[in-house]
Amino acid sequence: MRAEVARMRVEVARICAEVARICAEVARIRAEVARMRLEVARKRVEVARMWPEVARI
Known part of the structure; x- marks a missing residue:
């Protein structure tokens, strides 16, 4: 019985580690998307600043 419980605990720990890894990956991707x-926002500001010059041409 104890061996079975120990095996289950190891399995649960492994699954938790996998979930944590996936969460870290998702967080990294979200940070990349935010960047x-x-x-894109910076480029829009750049284009907006240039627009009057472009409109004159």
């Missing part, structure tokens, strides 16, 4: 959005 990209910031970059």
Whole structure:
């Protein structure tokens, strides 16, 4: 019985580690997406600043 419980605990620990790894990956991807959005916002500001010059041409 004890061996079975120990095996189950090891299995649960393994699953928890896997879930934690996936969560870390998701967090990394979210951070990357946030960075990209910031970059897009910067480009929009850049284009907005340039727009009057472009409109004159």
